[in-house]
Amino acid sequence: MITVAGVQPESIADELGLKPGTQVVAINGREVEDFLDWEFLSADEEFVLHVRQPDGEEIEFEIERPLDEPMGVALEPPRIRRCANRCDFCFVDGLPPGLRDVLYIRDDDYRLSFRYGNFATLTNLKAHDIERVIEYRLSPLYVSVHATEPVVRRHLLRNPTAPEIIPQLQGFAEHGIQFHTQVVLSPSVNDGPVLRRTLNDLWAFGPGVLSCSIVPVGLTEFSKHHLCREPTTEECRAAVREAESRWPAALESRGIHWVYGADELYLRAGLPLPGAGAYDGFEQVENGVGAVRWLQQRIDSAAAGFRDWAGRRIGVVTGTAMAALMPQVLEPLARATGAEFELVAVENTLFGISVTTAGLLPGQAIAEALAARPELELALLPGESVNDDGLFIDNMSVESVARQLPFEIRLSKDFADALDLPLAA
Numbered sequence: 137m138i139t140v141a142g143v144q145p146e147s148i149a150d151e152l153g154l155k156p157g158t159q160v161v162a163i164n165g166r167e168v169e170d171f172l173d174w175e176f177l178s179a180d181e182e183f184v185l186h187v188r189q190p191d192g193e194e195i196e197f198e199i200e201r202p203l204d205e206p207m208g209v210a211l212e213p214p215r216i217r218r219c220a221n222r223c224d225f226c227f228v229d230g231l232p233p234g235l236r237d238v239l240y241i242r243d244d245d246y247r248l249s250f251r252y253g254n255f256a257t258l259t260n261l262k263a264h265d266i267e268r269v270i271e272y273r274l275s276p277l278y279v280s281v282h283a284t285e286p287v288v289r290r291h292l293l294r295n296p297t298a299p300e301i302i303p304q305l306q307g308f309a310e311h312g313i314q315f316h317t318q319v320v321l322s323p324s325v326n327d328g329p330v331l332r333r334t335l336n337d338l339w340a341f342g343p344g345v346l347s348c349s350i351v352p353v354g355l356t357e358f359s360k361h362h363l364c365r366e367p368t369t370e371e372c373r374a375a376v377r378e379a380e381s382r383w384p385a386a387l388e389s390r391g392i393h394w395v396y397g398a399d400e401l402y403l404r405a406g407l408p409l410p411g412a413g414a415y416d417g418f419e420q421v422e423n424g425v426g427a428v429r430w431l432q433q434r435i436d437s438a439a440a441g442f443r444d445w446a447g448r449r450i451g452v453v454t455g456t457a458m459a460a461l462m463p464q465v466l467e468p469l470a471r472a473t474g475a476e477f478e479l480v481a482v483e484n485t486l487f488g489i490s491v492t493t494a495g496l497l498p499g500q501a502i503a504e505a506l507a508a509r510p511e512l513e514l515a516l517l518p519g520e521s522v523n524d525d526g527l528f529i530d531n532m533s534v535e536s537v538a539r540q541l542p543f544e545i546r547l548s549k550d551f552a553d554a555l556d557l558p559l560a561a
């Protein structure tokens with residue numbers, strides 16, 4: 137059963153009298169478990185909807201509607217599937233105490249993998265879940281493979297019952313499910329020959345594995361450093377070599393590069409990023425794979441819509457990871473806008489300086505770094521550093537950061553979304 141969180145005025149749901157708190161019990165007699173059931177079972181022009189209103193009244197509606205007319209219902213967020221693993225490098229273990237409860241949830245949810253591209257290990261699937269993946273054709277799924285060798289994978293996941301990944305993927309692939317995969321590189325565990333075997337196995341799997349990324353493990357000051365470590369420059373270089381050596385054959389037989397190193401892998405390897413063409417469709421850009429090249433492309437294609445920012449001083453906030461790569465983005469941005477961009481690389485005061493990603497920057501650290509730059513007229517903050525409620529990871533709101541600064545701030549994911557409006561008067 138799922139609960140309605142909101143109803144769009146004058147929508148079908150509104151006309152039926154659905155309201156926040158209405159429970160959706162069943163569609164066509166099938167129990168509605170979550171948003172997947174709702175989306176798939178209510179996708180027809182005609183269906184029978186069984187609801188329980190907040191006052192307890194149960195009603196069945198016979199719905200008939202044109203396919204292009206949405207029902208107008210927002211559902212309460214699903215209960216997240218918990219992870220069955222205990223990876224040494226788990227980011228949740230690396231969180232400091234005192235953050236929002238939700239941040240300590242180890243999620244490993246095939247539904248969010250399908251819907252949002254979150255990576256899942258598929259180690260917590262029950263028979264019912266497998267049936268749903270197949271019935272609803274949840275494809276592509278984003279899968280954390282890490283290693284195809286079962287013993288190594290179980291060790292990495294600290295899960296002695298993790299099923300073998302290749303047969304598991306095979307079972308889905310027989311029903312047309314495809315996968316984007318990732319390997320989080322844990323040095324001395326799944327690099328070197330293990331990485332080679334993993335890539336061999338995933339490639340041999342066939343076109344059902346659409347891509348594979350290699351992402352260096354990232355640790356915080358709170359992580360289990362006695363159990364795992366970050367890769368060295370040479371280890372990152374070896375992984376880049378392993379990936380790139382496969383490109384000619386992949387291009388020849390599938391027309392794509394297929395295996396991609398994360399931007400951070402290149403950065404840690406001290407190697408230049410490949411050109412935009414090496415990322416094909418940027419399928420894993422949300423995973424930090426090709427983000428710099430993607431931003432450059434976004435700037436190029438949005439350049440005509442930018443306002444004239446000539447002579448303006450604009451700060452660009454980022455984590456220390458991207459700081460070394462950002463000049464490659466800011467230079468075309470300055471050309472397109474006429475503005476002077478100043479990089480504000482913020483150290484993470486909450487997790488420690490080893491956490492370098494922009495998405496985890498606390499609001500207070502951003503506010504303090506920007507307060508030291510009064511010459512700025514505008515600052516762009518990484519859009520991924522706030523949640524849907526506009527809160528940074530330390531619970532500080534965007535408004536509260538803005539109040540501490542003498543200039544305007546804007547959240548931005550790709551610059552194209554933040555440079556089309558003039559400064560507030």
Ligand code: SF4
Binds near residue numbers: 219222227242257
């Ligand atoms: S799969 Fe591993 S890294 Fe991901 S949430 Fe579970 S324990 Fe953490």
